[in-house]
Amino acid sequence: AQxxxxxxxxxxxxxxxxxxxxxxxxxxxxxxxxxxxxxxxQGLQLLLKYLSGSTLVKGINGFEAEFxxxxxxxxxxxxxxxxxxxxEYFCAVSMKNQGGKLIFGQGTxxxxxx
Amino acid sequence: NAGVxxxxxxxxxxxxxxxxxxxxxxxxxEYMYWYRQDPGMGLRxxxxxxxxxxxxxxxVPDGYNVSRLKKQNFLLGLESAAPSQTSVYFCASSYxxxxxxxxxxxxxxxxx
Numbered sequence: 001a002q003x004x005x006x007x008x009x010x011x012x013x014x015x016x017x018x019x020x021x022x023x024x025x026x027x028x029x030x031x032x033x034x035x036x037x038x039x040x041x042q043g044l045q046l047l048l049k050y051l052s053g054s055t056l057v058k059g060i061n062g063f064e065a066e067f068x069x070x071x072x073x074x075x076x077x078x079x080x081x082x083x084x085x086x087x088e089y090f091c092a093v094s095m096k097n098q099g100g101k102l103i104f105g106q107g108t109x110x111x112x113x114x
Numbered sequence: 115n116a117g118v119x120x121x122x123x124x125x126x127x128x129x130x131x132x133x134x135x136x137x138x139x140x141x142x143x144e145y146m147y148w149y150r151q152d153p154g155m156g157l158r159x160x161x162x163x164x165x166x167x168x169x170x171x172x173x174v175p176d177g178y179n180v181s182r183l184k185k186q187n188f189l190l191g192l193e194s195a196a197p198s199q200t201s202v203y204f205c206a207s208s209y210x211x212x213x214x215x216x217x218x219x220x221x222x223x224x225x226x
Contacts, residue, residue: 004156009154034214036217042219042220043118043204043217043218043219043220044157044204044206044215044217045217046214046215049213049214051213090156090157099145099162099164099170100145100147100162100164100208100210100213101147101159101162101172102147102157102159102206102215103159104149104156104157104158105156106154106155106156107154107156
């Protein structure tokens with residue numbers, strides 16, 4: 001069965017510091033990979049996605065992620081965070097030819113402090 | 115540009131009551147999904163649809179039913195609500211599998 005594991009449930013960081021949110025997945029078939037952000041009391045917004053091609057993917061708000069097939073990881077990074085990046089971040093995986101279903105990780109709460 | 119609209123936004127039910135959550139999208143998407151979000155568990159798929167007139171079970175379908183009579187609407191029903199169904203429910207739609215979702219803003223349901 002496919003699964004997604006986000007290795008940190010909470011990540012506190014100071015403003016302007018770099019951050020990495022870790023995501024590992026397991027799947028026996030080819031996958032598409034996604035990162036979503038959820039601000040308080042809102043729905044989820046797509047940050048970035050990996051479908052194929054270059055393993056380094058750039059998204060909105062200065063975030064990027066790198067697909068590592070050998071380590072089955074898709075870690076999210078930002079070189080310098082802002083207070084406004086405080087939110088919950090979800091990693092998700094979709095298997096090809098499986099009806100587009102997304103399997104989500106448990107979420108990582110990013111808290112940026114001044 | 116409405117995107118995905120969920121109604122209602124909040125609801126309190128008594129145990130045993132029934133209700134229907136409505137999801138409407140105006141992007142002509144084929145795929146639609148219902149998820150529930152619970153603290154520390156991420157989002158879990160309840161039911162989904164790959165086109166008008168089709169539905170399929172997801173990870174946690176028990177206690178829920180769905181219908182997709184029109185392409186733009188996806189209804190989620192609770193026939194006899196239980197406290198374990200207290201959650202935030204999200205609807206999402208997608209043009210095709212693998213292209214990511216557009217999410218609604220959620221329905222916060224409390225069953226007492």
